């Protein structure tokens with residue numbers, strides 16, 4: 815296993831995805847893997863990181879711009895490290911009843927996964943708070959507010975990554 819920390823980077827507008835990144839960081843550390851959680855916008859280099867988890871919210875069929883930019887900017891370095899991607903989006907239970915294929919924005923995450931040679935990408939439920947500000951979020955919140963994130967599921971996913979890292983190179 816690499817002794818260098820895992821970077822957990824996120825693109826988040828309203829804090830829901832940022833909190834998921836913290837859950838992932840906690841879960842990795844609980845499994846004995848060093849991890850640092852950072853806003854993707856603030857990362858200047860991947861030097862010193864042994865692996866990367868990159869997450870972003872889905873907005874209007876696109877992956878969060880800070881996650882997209884991160885994947886473009888660091889594509890070359892990401893391809894030489896174990897990388898996992900995640901997105902947070904659906905404001906309903908569609909993911910538990912069906913697969914992620916129909917989630918608006920999943921194609922963008924799939925493209926990024928190919929670009930950076932990610933081991934896996936996954937889509938988690940999202941969160942929209944009832945008091946969300948901004949257009950069109952405030953209007954959407956009138957009918958779609960809710961928290962469809964599942965902390966246990968996210969933590970279990972992260973434990974799986976830790977197990978892969980501890981097992982060593984593929």
Ligand SMILES: Cc1cc2nc3c(=O)[nH]c(=O)nc-3n(C[C@H](O)[C@H](O)[C@H](O)COP(=O)(O)O)c2cc1C
Pocket residue numbers: 825826827828829830831832871872873874875876902903904905917918919939940941942949950951954
């Ligand atoms: C304006 C707007 C557009 C959205 N578009 C999508 C979308 O295309 N696909 C999706 O799955 N979720 C969509 N969502 C749900 C968000 O992805 C979800 O609220 C997410 O958890 C927000 O993350 P954040 O709190 O980190 O910004 C949208 C939400 C808003 C407010």
